[in-house]
């Protein structure tokens with residue numbers, strides 16, 4: 001029987017299936033149902049920097065609404081009562097979730113600047129979080145260079161590293177000129193692992209109302225390929241854990257992440273679609289595949305299809321890109 005144990009961010013996990021942040025982890029019954037279904041760890045929904053700064057600066061906000069740029073930006077941000085929980089409730093939630101679960105509870109902080117909020121990372125640690133995932137969702141504005149943006153990420157990790165002893169993971173967007181370089185720099189700055197990749201919010205336009213409307217779609221299984229490519233590339237090159245997030249809808253998708261080199265596979269959309277109990281199905285499909293293919297442990301599986309270990313490393317390279325473009329046969333016949 002496949003030994004499912006894995007290490008992630010220095011934590012010993014009973015298997016490689018981790019629940020990614022989603023509304024399921026906003027409620028205790030969601031947390032407990034995930035745990036009952038076999039999740040080896042749960043990353044909570046994110047606490048946003050604006051929520052913290054709103055609480056810290058609300059007095060200033062009311063005094064300086066017209067002159068303070070942060071206050072101005074807040075006027076576009078959802079009102080506090082639109083959030084499920086403010087910072088204090090979030091800390092309380094971590095505490096209660098950690099007290100009532102056997103598995104590690106990982107807090108998630110969505111921050112965009114390395115400023116004062118970093119002390120909240122410490123408070124998350126004190127509340128019982130076993131690790132912190134920095135959900136680095138950030139859309140750079142014009143005038144910011146790619147160096148500025150990357151430095152911001154690095155400074156953010158440094159600020160949190162100074163605050164806490166527990167492990168830190170950074171959930172990255174895929175849009176860097178050099179993913180390998182930023183991955184390396186974030187680990188150097190003190191991150192213990194990387195979560196690849198954040199799915200960025202992409203609003204649509206309602207043509208009838210001529211309005212921009214917010215939309216969030218659950219992932220499709222084919223979206224696994226971008227993070228898979230980078231996990232396969234990074235495996236063995238960065239001194240930290242790797243987590244694959246996006247596109248895990250079957251246990252075999254999680255298998256792909258582990259073979260590429262991930263320590264864990266995370267899932268949210270599949271659980272939102274099928275309910276938290278579906279994690280048990282993912283886990284049994286994962287185990288079935290490993291057993292059927294003669295593996296005795298997840299450690300043995302890890303990285304066996306990474307760029308470092310695969311028989312033909314060019315499969316992950318430009319050479320294969322050219323090959324695949326040239327071999328594509330259109331379905332219609334040329335006149």
Ligand SMILES: Cc1cc2nc3c(=O)[nH]c(=O)nc-3n(C[C@H](O)[C@H](O)[C@H](O)COP(=O)(O)O)c2cc1C
Pocket residue numbers: 020021022023044045046108135171197198199216217218219220245246247248266267268269270272
């Ligand atoms: C409704 C919804 C809410 C989410 N909330 C968060 C969040 O609070 N923080 C976060 O880092 N990711 C959040 N995510 C992203 C997921 O954790 C996950 O990284 C992403 O959906 C890709 O994984 P999947 O293909 O398994 O869904 C959310 C996703 C969905 C669909």
